[in-house]
Amino acid sequence: MSFTLIPREEKFFDLFEAQADRIVLAAHSFKEILQSWNVHSPLVEKIRDIEHEADITTHEIFDKLNRTFITPFDREDIHHLASKMDDVIDLIQGTVSRMHRYQVSQVTEELIQLADVLHQSAEAVRKAILALRDMKKSRRIIEYCIEINRLENAGDQVQEMAMGKLFSTETNPIEIIKWKEIYELTETAIDMCEDVANAIESIVVKHG
């Protein structure tokens, strides 16, 4: 009967992979948008579209959970992983949206660095998701998760540095409020990649 069983499982992996691709695409677009920042950049709209598509995929996963009898992992783990992946994209979109709202005129070197860490973390998330199809690769999956943890620490350090510079050079408190939030949102997007890694690790650990 496995010929009916396997396709069902495959479909979940397909959806997770599509979502992982979107995480990478959103993170990449965010990095790109910063390289020549302009509140009217068409990339603002592009990131909004990615976020919208990600929402649809998230609901497709939830819906499929309710229609599928046999799932590759525990149902609540699929639900949790899908929610966390959606959070990453929401946060990237939220950061851009806030920058747009605040009419940011120029980006900082530190934000570009944070976006770069986020992009690296997104790539590691994609690799971990791709490896998830084959639980025999659990060792490798764990290594990607450790890499995501390492990147989260790296992001923390860039953020620390960014905050130090912000408070020592900026004298306008309103600019401090805005930039503090932009850095925090970007750092939270990196944290959310770590939450995805934790969700993946938790699945691997169960099936380990």
Added chain:
Amino acid sequence: MSFTLIPREEKFFDLFEAQADRIVLAAHSFKEILQSWNVHSPLVEKIRDIEHEADITTHEIFDKLNRTFITPFDREDIHHLASKMDDVIDLIQGTVSRMHRYQVSQVTEELIQLADVLHQSAEAVRKAILALRDMKKSRRIIEYCIEINRLENAGDQVQEMAMGKLFSTETNPIEIIKWKEIYELTETAIDMCEDVANAIESIVVKHG
């Protein structure tokens, strides 16, 4: 033996429903308090009382978990759902408490709109909790959860707008700090309703 079994299960539903009623009551009182805001409003005290009662119910649920052999859902899911429901009420009370502490003299139209979204979300939480007694209604429960997700997006948009207006009209940075926090706390209360929805969805998905 089901005559001893069912009453036990019922009791958990009774407690969750009492808690859902309190979420609606707290959200409704919050909306009401804003309509004629006054730091000395007796509603400040009322919301504190609701929060206190919610704490007692949360501990009653936890205590019952430790004394009950057979539970309607997995024990950890009951624990998780109860914690998340408590969080919503904590946050509503925390927002009012912060407004009181900051001696806010006048509320904004945007805060009233956010409170309205929160109230709608609280109503949807109650409906989902009521439907939880009958797992055959899983389709309907999921629909309430989708509605809560939709409201969370709506809340995000109101908050975006509120922040934009705040930064473009307010020139006193201390007022910006206060109002930014008030908006964020209210938006987090709406987020917490989504966490409740996720906890419910996760239970439904397991039993689907």
Added chain:
Amino acid sequence: MSFTLIPREEKFFDLFEAQADRIVLAAHSFKEILQSWNVHSPLVEKIRDIEHEADITTHEIFDKLNRTFITPFDREDIHHLASKMDDVIDLIQGTVSRMHRYQVSQVTEELIQLADVLHQSAEAVRKAILALRDMKKSRRIIEYCIEINRLENAGDQVQEMAMGKLFSTETNPIEIIKWKEIYELTETAIDMCEDVANAIESIVVKHG
């Protein structure tokens, strides 16, 4: 065969206890550092070291999960508890690091009080972890968790008071931004102790 089984279980408890000791040590060092605050205090370095060791232990727990067939609790609960314990230490270190970055010259009475609540909560976490070896003590474990919840409420009240005083006495918005964040980070460390308590309670409830 229990002579091979038990040692394996013991090892997880050893690691959790080592981590609980570090939570207490970090919270205690934080309290100590505040008593004679000085950005060049060697305790800043000490807390960074504790955080680094905690990271190593966290990975040791994760690694052991992947090599151990039989675990004392569900694998995902061990993973979750270990993550949450790590978060407490991360936050203490993060608070000190931010104070250092902001070149804080003098600490407030309210921060010392918050640090004291955090230290009490850390002690209760340690007691709960110690009691976890013997599930027959579930009643007592729950009591420690209730104590941690109570301390979290106490912390909220101190923070409320601290914020009120900050906004009514400080006129420099940049100082307000810095102190608001320092109070929030400390309060979040106390919240994270509550997350640890929730993770413990959830384990006890499953095995209750």
